[in-house]
Amino acid sequence: SPSDPDLVERARAAKAKLGDKVFVLGHHYQRDEVIQFADVTGDSFKLARDAAARPEAEYIVFCGVHFMAESADILTSDDQKVVLPDLAAGCSMADMATAEQVAECWDVLTEAGIAEQVVPVSYMNSSADIKAFTGKHGGTICTSSNAQRALEWAFEQGEKVLFLPDQHLGRNTAVRDMGMSLEDCVLYNPHKPNGGLTAEQLRDAKMILWRGHCSVHGRFSLESVEDVRARIPGVNVLVHPECRHEVVAAADYVGSTEYIIKALEAAPAGSKWAIGTELNLVRRLANRFAPEGKEIVFLDKTVCFCSTMNRIDLPHLVWALESLAEGKLVNRIEVDKETEAFAKLALERMLALP
Numbered sequence: 001s002p003s004d005p006d007l008v009e010r011a012r013a014a015k016a017k018l019g020d021k022v023f024v025l026g027h028h029y030q031r032d033e034v035i036q037f038a039d040v041t042g043d044s045f046k047l048a049r050d051a052a053a054r055p056e057a058e059y060i061v062f063c064g065v066h067f068m069a070e071s072a073d074i075l076t077s078d079d080q081k082v083v084l085p086d087l088a089a090g091c092s093m094a095d096m097a098t099a100e101q102v103a104e105c106w107d108v109l110t111e112a113g114i115a116e117q118v119v120p121v122s123y124m125n126s127s128a129d130i131k132a133f134t135g136k137h138g139g140t141i142c143t144s145s146n147a148q149r150a151l152e153w154a155f156e157q158g159e160k161v162l163f164l165p166d167q168h169l170g171r172n173t174a175v176r177d178m179g180m181s182l183e184d185c186v187l188y189n190p191h192k193p194n195g196g197l198t199a200e201q202l203r204d205a206k207m208i209l210w211r212g213h214c215s216v217h218g219r220f221s222l223e224s225v226e227d228v229r230a231r232i233p234g235v236n237v238l239v240h241p242e243c244r245h246e247v248v249a250a251a252d253y254v255g256s257t258e259y260i261i262k263a264l265e266a267a268p269a270g271s272k273w274a275i276g277t278e279l280n281l282v283r284r285l286a287n288r289f290a291p292e293g294k295e296i297v298f299l300d301k302t303v304c305f306c307s308t309m310n311r312i313d314l315p316h317l318v319w320a321l322e323s324l325a326e327g328k329l330v331n332r333i334e335v336d337k338e339t340e341a342f343a344k345l346a347l348e349r350m351l352a353l354p
């Protein structure tokens with residue numbers, strides 16, 4: 001829907017008043033009405049790096065979800081303040097791994113006698129607590145654009161990986177990109193005693209996958225890939241690695257949101273694409289590339305927006321910017337010092353990956 005012109009004007013005025021004091025980051029899944037005010041847009045990796053590269057900005061307004069704002073706070077200096085325009089913009093996947101559950105899992109691995117061999121690799125889409133656990137136990141963070149390099153690094157440090165919290169990204173990277181087999185992976189269910197696994201299963205596994213998933217990407221099905229291929233002959237199927245394994249296995253290309261955009265930029269005129277990721281991004285890309293004769297469709301009509309990404313709307317952004325312009329700090333995301341120190345270790349390992 002077109003943005004309210006009055007709100008657009010207010011956002012513009014507040015941003016102009018703040019000048020260099022504010023830096024606005026926008027994830028690719030954000031609404032058009034919000035993304036127009038982003039100083040940079042990116043995938044999770046790019047935004048983490050860009051947040052850290054703006055030491056002069058007193059305020060970082062993060063148009064994205066809670067775990068991204070936490071990561072930005074961890075990577076920026078103490079006197080920089082990270083603001084999330086709506087505190088209810090969480091991530092259902094990140095919520096699937098709590099600090100208590102992960103500590104319990106580590107006890108299970110210790111009981112099975114394998115904790116020494118296990119290196120945790122945590123997806124960016126996790127709370128600061130999980131990142132701190134990861135740093136404390138010698139592991140690294142990864143995003144969808146560097147998961148393979150993160151896993152390769154981890155397997156140089158130890159024999160096994162505990163991958164948190166997205167089972168699909170972990171499995172897809174191990175099996176599709178690194179030649180492991182499905183049998184090398186086991187699924188740890190935090191709601192079952194011992195994760196629902198025997199000590200023997202844990203000892204035999206190379207990848208211990210946490211039973212978490214994205215509620216948006218998890219809804220794309222193999223059937224949606226088959227349907228679109230039947231409907232649009234010659235279509236290229238391009239999906240995000242948070243999709244289920246059978247969907248990724250049936251797709252032509254797999255990658256992060258930034259990868260998806262680059263692939264479409266490089267695509268020839270006349271090519272046809274079905275994209276399996278969040279709807280705000282797919283719509284924006286379909287509109288952007290239609291004049292160049294690239295046909296872009298959404299992979300499955302029953303899948304919808306990420307409801308938490310969508311919580312950041314123009315009214316929330318205007319409120320945050322106007323508050324800051326009046327000298328009122330609102331919705332600050334601040335990770336406590338101890339958590340921050342260990343989480344930073346894990347994030348810096350990711351940033352240092354070759």
Ligand code: 13P
Nearest residue numbers: 043044045143144256257
């Ligand atoms: P990327 O932008 O890193 O591909 O991540 C997608 C996502 O789900 C973020 O929540």
Ligand code: SF4
Nearest residue numbers: 091092093214216306
């Ligand atoms: Fe979380 Fe999925 Fe939304 Fe990304 S798209 S923020 S993983 S729920």
